[in-house]
Amino acid sequence: MDGVTSTTLLYKVLIDLGFKAVAYIPHRQDEGYGLHSEVIERAAKAGVGVVITVDCGVTAVSEVELAKTLNIDVIITDHHEPQDALPKAHAIINPKVENSGYPFRNLAGVGVAFKLAQALLARIGSREARSHMEIQLLDLVALGTIADLVPLIGENRILVHHGLLQMEKTNHPGLSALLKECGLKDKSLKAGQIGFMVAPRINAAGRMDSARTGLELLLAEDPERAAELACQLTRENQSRQETEKEILAEAIAMLEGKPLPRVIVLSADHWHHGVIGIVASRLVERYYRPVFLIAEEGEEAKGSARGIPGYPVLEQLSTQAYLLTKYGGHKQAAGFALFSKDIDDLRKGLNEQALLYDETLFQEVLRIDCQVTLDKVSGDLLTQLEKMAPFGFGNPGPLLACSGIPVHSVTAVGKDQTHLKFRFGSQGEQEGIAFRWGERLNELKGQPELDAAFALDWNTFRGQEAVQLIIKDIQKEAKWQNSPAGGDSHRAYREFAAAVEESDIQWIDWRELPRASWPLPTNEQIWVWDNTVSKPTLRLGNTIAGENETINQSLGIMLGLPLTEEDFKEGVEKLRELGIVRIALAGFQTHPEEKVHRRCCYISREELIGYYRDLQVKSRQGNPFSWELISDTADRAKEALKIFEELGLILCLGGIDEIQLEWIPAKKRLDLDSSLRYRFARGCIEKALKFQQRLLASTL
Template structure:
């Protein structure tokens, strides 16, 4: 048995719908299954999704306040007032700032921009920077990707006499800022038809309204900010990202060329994963570690050398960020080893002096991934007596709303259901931890604490080809709201399996279903190679990719998880060096069982835990899933009792024996006849004294003579008198098979043939037949 790491929730699409989509849209079954599993049940809806067009874009003037915004900006331009674009330090904020600055510049505005320093100003509007703007002659502030929670700073700016326009997409609180205009896609009074725009999407709509036409030249910026901010890639966002990715593949942007250069990316291959995993982290890195302005400068410049210099700086900052993240993650996990997450509903809250607030969200994500609990990671500042950090959540625990219940002890917070940032007095941290854990007991059920993975498409291997994988590009971009499909291949054989990589920590497999073969790779899953027994049928989930090598393309599965409910037989027979096989066996959940006390003595110096005689296992059941059979029983029934007494998930067959009856064999009747005739002629014979000469004369082993002598003794053909074998006069005629030693030798040879020397397939079948008639009721079986 191999247990999955998560609960698999397999969606099995309606086959009739799949066949209809496949036929009417002329798409492979893989694509049709994805669409069907995502709820596309008629051709028109599916066509509309696949053939997304500019019609997806909504009129920006559907935003309440947009007409007033355009009028106010044009007034500033005509009056030559200075405008400040106030952005944010992440990729969404940087791209939002770039779009707004470029749009205003194209109108001829006197425009500057400022981005808060994460460490000095924190998230959102800053009174310090608003004062700077006022001192620099700014009359109008336009926030992008922030502002909806900046109540006091915006009130401060208004008090200085500046007008403030807020454009944002973050979760609004109960109280809104007293800005002159607020452009937000999901306010209660907003009638805009698409509420899932990122901050950059809102900035794009404002630019559209200001310029009077769709600013298509900004598509690539919208794509970067939208993907990096993990908003829903449906509706309007889907079109914007799709167009932006195409634009980047044929870009004339020196910034994109520079980013591709430092990331080692071919422009033609840019997709949503490139942006999410290559571009996004580099753009975010500057704001995480210091000033984010170089990110905006890179996108604003038209000088390729300057753009490359900025991109290299972003790249170096990202490397620095990775080092810091690893260090803090290690330290956070050390804290959790001392104080592990509670059983049941609980929230992880960890913190330490000196932790960089800029990377704590990444650390929180890693803790959620490991422990599957909402996680809050705080950096402590003893001088200011504050704790500042980030949170990441799991389904069922709405982080923003849960934080909102603690406004009396949390100075500042903002965010989304799954992520948030906060600042609170250092003295409130313990109270904060206690409250959140109490809230979790109410908000989270036990089921919600078990990680699940949704699987779109169960596939047969004959559906998988390079062509069908290529066709999946028609469904892209994938992201929030339309996640990349997770594929499932069920109950297939493993043709080959091996560990790869310098540390042997990756898994390379060839899967087999009928005559179809498929390569599979599991990064970081090398240890599973030791857990896969021959002939076991496994189920896999993962992603489908095309591997291209030397101009040859092959489909392959990138493994996310593996499981099988089958019990497994591992063959370690004949490997006498215990050090070769013991490291492959799980330390926990395993018992080592012997049928003979001599075996216990033999292994007790090598195996120092959970070593039992078979009789002890039957008398006192143990908690274990796996069993190592160290030796052979004298009776087959003993082994049958053992395997039927537990629901073993893995059986490791070692079957150590000092001497093999099977290979020693039974002497032939001619041998017995010759030896008996030999004894008859002599009447007495000193076996111990002359056995070597006798063995040499006949060519038979000494064991053979010892065995035949024991049989004759048991049949009363001979007796032992002062160490001499003496032939009995007129012995009763008996068949050799009546001797206990002869019977035992026959039985042991048969058992060795079945268990010790049988091919693996036959041994597995022997166990299967006996496990199939297991009589122990389910409720009495031992599980842990």
């Protein structure tokens, strides 16, 4: 889905700017994901000079190397986690690449493609065309961002907010036809509606066969053809739902009656690879366990994984990399491939690795935002809550709770009686719905009162608008737990820990102790977030437990003064994912200025002047000219070139180790602050230094 919207967006922009472009999406079942050598070879035979990847490519090292030998430039736009070796592409646009310089890491693939589109429109298009077209693309950005389940925070939240407004008046006939097919045409749109009604229809084509039908729909210009394709996608979505239901029933049968493992790993030789990711999500909802589902295809197998908060799916897959032929993805979702014979070893390895986590990680906890009484649930309350929208993954809507709600009636509803409908209040005046809870009917029927946790939404059935409770949990007697309150003694540290939703950390102060004096425990496995290396890294410290002693997983060390607040937050998050509740701060020393500069990708004015003079001398010998990057200073030199390009001093014509440049003489006195990259890096330096001083001065 992310790839379909990204492809649509870039294709429309390239065509409108006068380029000759071809949109290509690999067949999921025949070709799988990503950039493939066969596609590059076909492109070379067709005379293609540039390949732009969307939502993939950051791990395609050999494929990009092949493209270079065939005289094809590759531009990668991706948002997946990079591996140690990056492809030597003409350009890599990915906010997760180290020192990318982009302040927001969580863009969806379509968000990254949109950044490239903005740059193309700024460089080539007129100001009027740029502004007009950027706005018209935002509905595609919102659609892909919602569907890909990236966190709806920061820039994503802004893109989705404005994208939904644009979607209500979309000028894309295909998207308009799909909204009509879903009954959403000419209505105020919410992220949840797009995620549950619109996106699955486009996804269904790719999951069951080829995503090209979805691409054709979004590119369609003829309203009649668009309506036909929208109907076709609805039929394919219904087929997908039936297949999904069959696999889900089989998976549940495999698990019932047996002890539930920490990590669920299931496989079968007749499962459809295209839908196992959705089934994995359903199993996560049901059992609150990380789920790895695998479709066996003879000797080979393909899998999809879904996680729970605190369990980094991709990181855990990497611990079993020796069993995998391919893998990639995100913190909460991933895809992988392996040989069928290795499935049992994968199951064993993932569950052994899961023992490193505290068992409480696998117990679902609902975070209640506010307890209310039933009489407070009203249209006015919902209208106020909606002002905080859009809500979605990573930014859930407010969760309310109410104790002792009078139950007037409860009935099973839906095609297969899979949902529960409640009437609350003495007269049944308040309605509630619990999706996929039909099996609990006998348990809840006849109860005079219940405790419930719920979200609120509008029910517009038959044109009547009323407030509806969307039940998230309902029990005969719930024990609501309030979040622990933070005290002033740990205030500075709790502020940072709050960023990862952890306010119960016990901080230990070893900052001024020599290493030999650290009171290390004798029965704990110690993990270290090491800030003393060039890039902060999580590593295992030591195990001092005796052979028959139980190893507790409760101590972590923050080694070295974190260079930035982001490094600190990431370290706390990594340690908490391991179930660690006590963190020792150790080995804090003020960093040399140069080290802080490098971490923040900052190049001083003096350094830039030096680079400027070198480039100016080169340009006098010939323009355009080549500039060889020296390995020791290559990263800083590239950063300088990016700043000069933003200032309009140079034009980068390509190259990797030796870059081709064109010098553009300055027509007026330059202001370094007009470079966004320079301003951002300087701001990072100032923020980092203030943060370091706070850490050094705070009292525990």
